[in-house]
Amino acid sequence: MKQIYLDYNATTPVRPEVLEAMLPFYKEQFGNPSSVHWAGRAVAGAIEKAREQVAALLNASPAEIVFVSCGSEGDNMAIKGTLEALKGKGNHIITTAVEHPAVLETCQYLEKNGYDVTYLPVDCDGRLNLEDLEAAITDQTVLISVMWANNETGNIYRIEEIGAIAKKHNIRFHTDAVQAVGKLPIDVQKANVDLLVLSGHKIGAPKGVGAIYVRRGSRMVPLLHGGHQERNRRAGTQNVAGIVGLGVACEIAAAEREEVYQRMRTLRDKLEDGLLAQIPEIKLNGTPDRDHRLPNTLNVSFAYIEGESLLMNMDMHGIAASSGSACSSGSLEPSHVMGAMCVEITLAHSSTRFSLGPETTEEEIDTVLEVLPAAVQRLRDMSPLYNCGKSSSEACLICETVRRI
Ligand SMILES: Cc1ncc(COP(=O)(O)O)c(C=O)c1O
Structure with missing residues (x-):
């Protein structure tokens, strides 16, 4: 059976060019980059080259790049380190209800330690109202943290406008760009961001490496x-090897991003159009405006069925997708992102994310379009909700909600 991987927002395969560039650093280039002798100097040079490659992708200076172990560490460090550096200047943070747990749970931790946090709501399509953001600012606000793009829905947030608001009020601005880097054009100057976080394993580099862009002059206390x-x-x-890999992955992203964007977008649109046309009572989660969604991401809910059963069904056909974020799978709680978008609970439970990558082919999308409608129908035929038999005038709480799609 052919395996079809449509979970690129969870992680990506390491690019062959990336692996090739990393291998010498597991063999002959083994030095410690802090050593002053020849073995260390060669390795330190490779790190500095990677720093330049990462900076170039973001339109930053190499000195503004700090290498870390992953996106979660980057978010923790950017937020906690900035607040510690700004101690005494204010205790209010503004973020959104749909951030990744690396930001949300960091903010919840800070709340327990004396900070006030505003979690901005989103509308039913997951969009943020920037008037709410401005209205939330107080003279105590020291940090705004809004993700560049959402990992579950693919929604892209208005980072340049948020950056302008933060700048106008002299507030530090952090963005979790883990899902945006490599998929969207990123220019930290244009966006007025002070801190930006990216993660290697989302862009064809290995797991265990990430980076923070820290604008020159933005002090950040180390974790x-x-x-x-x-x-x-x-x-x-x-x-060292991970950092070298991240540098090469960023260089590839800079060279190929536009072409890859178009290819993924065409295939994602085909998948979206095909599923919406073939499957009745399906709900798109996220903004219907495809220009404001990541080109590779589609999140849909199927009335009357459980997302987990559908995932297992697809898995039997070799198709890998996900429900909610990879980090929370295994939990029975519906995703906080669906909750913030007021997605009705049974639909939230069936929310399924397809995320494409540079290696995704049209043939794979055609296979999904063939397999999925039949799988959904099979599961519906087994579902007591689908077969509840009540007419639309009778009160069946679950069916009523489902009919509102
Ligand atoms: C938006 C977002 N932020 C942060 C992270 C955490 O990144 P990492 O897995 O590198 O810790 C993820 C991972 O899924 C993510 O999607």
Whole structure:
């Protein structure tokens, strides 16, 4: 059976060019980048080259890039490190209800430690109202944190406008760009962001490496102490091979992004149009405006069925997709993103995310379009909700809600 991977927002395969560039750093180039001798110098040079490659993708300077172990560490460090540096200047943070847990749970931790946090709501399509954002600003607000693009729905947020608002009010602006980097054009100057986080394994680099862009002049207290690495901003011997891989992945993204964007967008649109046309009582989660959604992401709910059963059914056909975010799968709670978008609970439970990548082919999309409608119908035929038999005038709470789609 052919395997079809449509879960690129969870993680991506390492690009062959990336792996090739990394291998010498597991063999002959083994030095510690902090050592002053030849073995260390060669490796330190490779890290600096990667720093330039990452900076070039973001329109930043190499000195503004700090390497970390993953997106979650980057978000923690950007938020906690900035607040600690701004201690005494204010205790209010503004974020949104649809952030990744790396931001949401960091904010919840900070709430327990004396900070006030405003979690901005989103509308039923997951969009943010920037008037709400401006209205939430107080003289205590020191940080705004809004993701560039949402991992579950693919919704893209209006980062340039948010950056302008933050700048006008002299508030630091952090964006979790883990899902946006490599898929969208990113220019930290144009967007007025002070802190931006990216993760290697979402863009064809390995797991275990990420980076933070920290605007020159934005002080950030380190999370880890005990070494002078990364210009005193992150202690610990660097993951040299991972960093080299991240640099190459960023260089590839800069060269190929536009072409890959178009290809993924065409295939995603085909999948979206095909599913919406073939499957009755299906709901799109996220903005219907495709220009404001990541080109690779489609999130849909199927009335009357459980997302997990559908995932298992697809898995039997070799198709890998996901329900909610990868980090929360295994939990029976519907996703907080669906909750924030007021997606009715049974539909939230069936929310299914398809995320395409540069390697996705049209043949794979055609197979999904062949397999999925039949799988949905099979599961519906087994569902007591689907077969409840009540007429639309009778009160069946679940069916009533389902009929509102
Ligand atoms: C939007 C977003 N932020 C942060 C993360 C965490 O990144 P990492 O897996 O590198 O810790 C993810 C991972 O799914 C994500 O999608």
